[in-house]
Amino acid sequence: MHSSQDNIYATALDKVADFVFDDRVAGVFSDMIKRSVPGYAQIVAGIGDFAGQFAEPNTRLYDLGCSLGASTLSMRRHIAERGCSITAVDNSAAMIERCREHLNAYVSDTPVELVCADIRDIDIENASFVVLNFTLQFLPPEDRDALLKKIYQGLRPGGALILSEKLRFSDDVIQQVIDKQHLDFKRANGYSELEISQKRSAIENVMKTDTLEIHQQRFANAGFRHHSVWFQCFNFASMVAVK
């Protein structure tokens, strides 16, 4: 197992294709997400702490859009209850393959079921804890409400959902000043202007961000009466919702 530096957008491309989670991206993903998402490490650590708080004996925990398994590993380290299992799902075969290697590199009493599937097609049952760590933003916007409803239905009373997302701001001035902070974060992490702009073109059609207000409305529509942002750095936020 090795992780390489992300230089996917370092050379000028004639045409920037839509971003996909293929083998090439999977191979550099740890580096890419750390250098692109401010607060990522703190959020993943927090997900582990929340898992420790919400895991109930003989229940399931879900990591939806698990990529290389960072959130699953963090959850697994904090589960002290008996009879828990984690279901980690991603529809990228390249991610699932590498995720399996990461999980096998550590020992744990908590079993992980790794599923290569679309999170819109899986059943969610007997869940004490569900994680969507930067995954909902990749679903077509019209499919997001149904997924949150399915999660709410699959959660046990007192169970929780963690939803982390890149936010968009309806106020244009705020959008611009906070986006500048994110761009500076990427520059400080060694991304060139070319890399930043080509990546931006690659994700603009596949990652449609919502405002915080839309997320709050979606939680309420799904049935969640308790929800709050628990972490935010610039335009990246993580929310907790409790059934």
Ligand SMILES: Nc1ncnc2c1ncn2[C@@H]1O[C@H](C[S@+](CC[C@H]([NH3+])C(=O)[O-])CC(=O)[O-])[C@@H](O)[C@H]1O
């Ligand atoms: N419909 C879908 N069904 C299943 N998987 C999907 C779908 N759409 C996208 N994905 C998967 O969601 C993941 C999003 S990355 C999550 C990071 C991780 N949670 C982490 O804590 O490190 C976030 C990012 O790249 O910004 C990718 O692995 C996709 O293949």
Ligand SMILES: O=C(O)C(=O)Cc1ccccc1
């Ligand atoms: O890179 C960015 O600018 C982002 O907004 C976040 C991101 C991180 C990893 C894959 C896709 C998007």
